[in-house]
Amino acid sequence: MLFIVFPTFYIIINTNKTGTAMKSISNENIKSDFYCFPYFYELLYNLRIKVRCNVNSRKLQNCRKNPFCLFFSILLLINTFHLPADINKKIVNIGIYENSPKVFISESGKPAGIFIDIIKYIAEKEGWELNFVSGTWGEGLDRLEKGEIDLMPDVAKTANREEIFSFHEIPVLSSWFQVYTKKGNKIQSILDLDGKRIAVLERSVQEESFNALAKGLELNVTILPLSDYKKCFDIVLSGEADAAITNRFYGLTHAGKSGLKDTAVIFNPTTLFFAASKYSDRTLLETIDKHLSALKKDTHSVYYTSLKQWISEESVSNFPQWLKLIFVLVLLLLLISLTGSVILKYQVNIRTEELSRNNEQMHIMEKTLRLTATKPEMQEILNNFLLGALKLTKIKSGTLYLTDYKTERLVKSASVNVPDDASFSCLHNLSEINSSSFMSKSFKNNSPYVDLSFQIIFPLAAHNQNIGALCLFSEKEIVFNQITVNLIKNLCATVAVTITNSRLYEEIRAHEKELEFEVARRTDELKTAMERAQDADRIKSAFLATMSHELRTPLNSIIGFTGIILQELPGPINEEQRKQMLMVQNSSRHLLALINDVLDISKIEAGELKLLITTFDVKTSIEKVVNMIMPQSEKKGLKLNIHIAGDVGISKTDQRRLEQVILNLLNNAVKFTEQGSISLSCSTLDSNYILSVADTGIGITHENLSSIFQPFHQIDSGLSRNHEGTGLGLSICMKLLDLMGGSITAESRPDEGSTFKITFPGIDGVKT
Amino acid sequence: MKQRLLIIEDNEQNLYMMRFLLEKKGFEVTGAETGKKGITEALKNKPRAILLDIQLPEMNGYEVAEELKKHKELCNIPIIAVTSYAMAGDRERILAAGATGYIEKPINPETFVSEINQYLLRE
Numbered sequence: 001m002l003f004i005v006f007p008t009f010y011i012i013i014n015t016n017k018t019g020t021a022m023k024s025i026s027n028e029n030i031k032s033d034f035y036c037f038p039y040f041y042e043l044l045y046n047l048r049i050k051v052r053c054n055v056n057s058r059k060l061q062n063c064r065k066n067p068f069c070l071f072f073s074i075l076l077l078i079n080t081f082h083l084p085a086d087i088n089k090k091i092v093n094i095g096i097y098e099n100s101p102k103v104f105i106s107e108s109g110k111p112a113g114i115f116i117d118i119i120k121y122i123a124e125k126e127g128w129e130l131n132f133v134s135g136t137w138g139e140g141l142d143r144l145e146k147g148e149i150d151l152m153p154d155v156a157k158t159a160n161r162e163e164i165f166s167f168h169e170i171p172v173l174s175s176w177f178q179v180y181t182k183k184g185n186k187i188q189s190i191l192d193l194d195g196k197r198i199a200v201l202e203r204s205v206q207e208e209s210f211n212a213l214a215k216g217l218e219l220n221v222t223i224l225p226l227s228d229y230k231k232c233f234d235i236v237l238s239g240e241a242d243a244a245i246t247n248r249f250y251g252l253t254h255a256g257k258s259g260l261k262d263t264a265v266i267f268n269p270t271t272l273f274f275a276a277s278k279y280s281d282r283t284l285l286e287t288i289d290k291h292l293s294a295l296k297k298d299t300h301s302v303y304y305t306s307l308k309q310w311i312s313e314e315s316v317s318n319f320p321q322w323l324k325l326i327f328v329l330v331l332l333l334l335l336i337s338l339t340g341s342v343i344l345k346y347q348v349n350i351r352t353e354e355l356s357r358n359n360e361q362m363h364i365m366e367k368t369l370r371l372t373a374t375k376p377e378m379q380e381i382l383n384n385f386l387l388g389a390l391k392l393t394k395i396k397s398g399t400l401y402l403t404d405y406k407t408e409r410l411v412k413s414a415s416v417n418v419p420d421d422a423s424f425s426c427l428h429n430l431s432e433i434n435s436s437s438f439m440s441k442s443f444k445n446n447s448p449y450v451d452l453s454f455q456i457i458f459p460l461a462a463h464n465q466n467i468g469a470l471c472l473f474s475e476k477e478i479v480f481n482q483i484t485v486n487l488i489k490n491l492c493a494t495v496a497v498t499i500t501n502s503r504l505y506e507e508i509r510a511h512e513k514e515l516e517f518e519v520a521r522r523t524d525e526l527k528t529a530m531e532r533a534q535d536a537d538r539i540k541s542a543f544l545a546t547m548s549h550e551l552r553t554p555l556n557s558i559i560g561f562t563g564i565i566l567q568e569l570p571g572p573i574n575e576e577q578r579k580q581m582l583m584v585q586n587s588s589r590h591l592l593a594l595i596n597d598v599l600d601i602s603k604i605e606a607g608e609l610k611l612l613i614t615t616f617d618v619k620t621s622i623e624k625v626v627n628m629i630m631p632q633s634e635k636k637g638l639k640l641n642i643h644i645a646g647d648v649g650i651s652k653t654d655q656r657r658l659e660q661v662i663l664n665l666l667n668n669a670v671k672f673t674e675q676g677s678i679s680l681s682c683s684t685l686d687s688n689y690i691l692s693v694a695d696t697g698i699g700i701t702h703e704n705l706s707s708i709f710q711p712f713h714q715i716d717s718g719l720s721r722n723h724e725g726t727g728l729g730l731s732i733c734m735k736l737l738d739l740m741g742g743s744i745t746a747e748s749r750p751d752e753g754s755t756f757k758i759t760f761p762g763i764d765g766v767k768t
Numbered sequence: 769m770k771q772r773l774l775i776i777e778d779n780e781q782n783l784y785m786m787r788f789l790l791e792k793k794g795f796e797v798t799g800a801e802t803g804k805k806g807i808t809e810a811l812k813n814k815p816r817a818i819l820l821d822i823q824l825p826e827m828n829g830y831e832v833a834e835e836l837k838k839h840k841e842l843c844n845i846p847i848i849a850v851t852s853y854a855m856a857g858d859r860e861r862i863l864a865a866g867a868t869g870y871i872e873k874p875i876n877p878e879t880f881v882s883e884i885n886q887y888l889l890r891e
Binding site for chain 1: 779781782785786788789792823851852859860873874875876877878880
């Protein structure tokens with residue numbers, strides 16, 4: 001068991017291979033010396049870094065406070081008390097000299113080395129008390145020979161020595177001799193030693209065997225025997241000797257440190273033993289053999305531990321300071337990087353979590369936006385928005401308020417899991433927000449408002465206009481990260497626009513409905529109006545029919561009886577009577593003409609006038625009309641010129657109406673011409689006929705010419721009614737010709753006369 | 769032998785005038801103020817022709833014409849419509865109803881009898 005005490009604390013590591021070291025320390029009453037290793041014991045142990053420390057009183061004081069420390073202190077005390085119990089112990093005197101690492105006096109003045117560790121172990125087991133007698137190698141051998149000491153460690157077995165000393169059977173170590181020289185000296189084989197001065201340990205096997213070797217090889221060497229190995233190296237270093245021969249144990253551990261280097265010259269394998277005095281107890285050697293045999297079998301035994309420890313000790317001490325520093329630095333770096341990586345991993349974990357949360361939030365955000373943007377129904381938009389916001393914040397309840405346009409008050413528009421009191425207090429806050437200066441600050445900046453009862457209120461604003469608020473109710477205080485806040489703000493902004501759009505959409509729809517209603521109403525009105533108009537039309541038609549009958553019936557009598565009297569059918573009449581009866585006849589005929597014209601124009605305008613299309617000879621019709629007008633023109637002394645082209649033949653239209661038109665034109669010509677002539681000509685024009693009536697009458701001024709086809713137009717109306725007429729004639733003519741698919745034009749110069757031209761369909765009728 | 773004509777006309781003056789003109793030219797004229805009376809009279813006397821006004825009380829001229837055509841003994845008597853109806857289709861309508869002639873009111877006393885004679889000669 002090894003106690004490893006850290007400068008301020010302790011660390012105990014259980015290892016049975018170091019147990020002996022503890023015991024040996026105890027044997028020598030080294031009670032407070034511990035092998036202390038820092039935290040990485042194993043690592044340092046492998047690198048053979050030994051840190052020694054003394055446990056001072058303060059540390060012990062600290063130690064006592066700890067139960068483990070106390071426990072081990074007690075163990076230590078038990079050990080200490082136990083040790084001097086055996087008073088009649090066998091005392092073994094051992095010679096000791098400088099031959100590290102096999103045998104030497106340590107810096108603290110204590111015997112140490114591989115041989116010492118082994119003999120200490122044996123002594124411990126056998127209950128011997130060891131008594132170390134120090135001196136040189138030579139002195140030691142002398143003392144052993146004289147029997148002043150019992151054992152001499154590290155003695156090679158030779159024939160000479162076996163005569164004067166006793167040896168046990170199992171060798172402790174085996175070794176070679178090696179030649180060491182100053183750096184720069186070129187000694188590559190034993191032959192290179194020729195003529196050199198060689199330092200050796202006096203009375204050693206090296207001296208003996210090298211002498212024999214040199215003689216055998218006939219080398220001329222100067223042997224310089226010295227009392228210990230150190231001196232051998234020293235004189236090589238100072239130049240008094242060229243090379244030194246030592247065993248490899250000593251050479252390996254000391255050459256580098258002394259500034260010498262090893263050569264390739266290795267010779268004479270030797271086995272090393274404890275040599276005993278001829279006078280000492282023979283059982284001593286047997287006991288050593290017994291233990292050696294056991295120790296060598298067990299790889300964890302003190303034999304191997306010691307071997308490991310001492311052989312590499314010098315290399316440990318050779319461990320350069322800078323390497324240690326680098327090591328410590330590397331260790332520090334390792335620690336830092338380890339800590340760093342742990343922290344990094346922690347941060348990465350946090351960030352990953354954050355990212356996955358953000359990802360989830362983005363997902364919710366996207367879904368909410370999609371749901372709110374694609375639904376036309378306001379309530380659906382609001383519900384989806386509220387649910388999305390709750391998911392984003394992981395809050396369970398919330399309410400959405402919208403500002404009513406008309407009242408400008410906040411109206412609860414959607415709600416999830418909201419208790420009444422929360423809703424109430426939210427309204428309270430909102431009214432504050434709406435009214436107070438708070439509005440102009442954070443609420444207007446689209447920032448959430450968080451109050452003491454863990455309500456989080458996000459404003460909803462679209463086009464810089466506040467349209468409502470999103471209130472979330474948390475059961476505990478919630479701190480949002482900036483991303484979440486931004487997300488909700490963005491969501492609020494987007495949805496606010498959507499809500500505004502939806503409202504506009506709804507308004508538009510309301511308008512649409514209003515319009516539809518209005519259109520339906522107007523349609524109804526129009527329908528009614530049309531029905532009324534149709535009724536009126538029917539009434540008008542009926543009226544026209546009635547008028548036609550009722551006006552003509554009395555006229556029928558007047559005209560008829562006048563005609564009968566003038567024919568003197570009832571009896572003869574005198575001249576005065578005839579004259580007056582003619583006046584009655586004229587007036588009644590005029591009245592009939594008026595009535596007919598009014599009825600005609602009314603019928604045309606009512607669409608009641610239907611043409612009766614027949615085929616007839618145009619020339620015959622013209623002659624018929626001319627015959628009708630002839631008496632009047634002759635009466636006024638007007639010359640009537642008729643010219644009908646040879647190709648004028650059949651027309652397909654309403655004969656009676658065409659005759660009416662021609663009669664009207666001729667009537668006008670006679671009426672407005674006092675002297676001169678009236679010329680009628682007719683010819684074909686393409687598939688139509690063209691007929692013109694020209695007179696040498698009063699003519700029409702240019703400005704009047706455009707309005708002569710208007711109904712109720714007579715140029716000199718108002719002043720002196722020189723000319724009878726309704727003013728409807730030309731208007732009727734134009735309308736009739738329109739119906740027939742013909743046309744009428746007029747040319748005139750005042751006081752020179754007028755020319756009216758009409759076209760009407762030929763044999764093929766109206767070309768469509 | 770004088771030709772007998774039946775005039776169905778509700779206007780007293782017109783009936784008188786037509787009767788006067790026709791009698792002057794040697795016709796024997798019977799008058800009826802309504803369609804019903806006219807049909808009865810026609811069935812009784814079997815006139816040479818019937819002068820028929822369209823606008824009549826109770827039964828209008830078209831109906832009278834149709835009714836007259838239903839009687840075998842009357843269906844060959846020519847019907848001459850004398851009417852102030854001058855709306856489009858009037859002439860066609862009365863001709864379709866069975867009239868053979870059409871004289872528009874107001875009548876011309878100078879040509880009236882000759883027009884009647886022309887229709888009678890056409891038969």
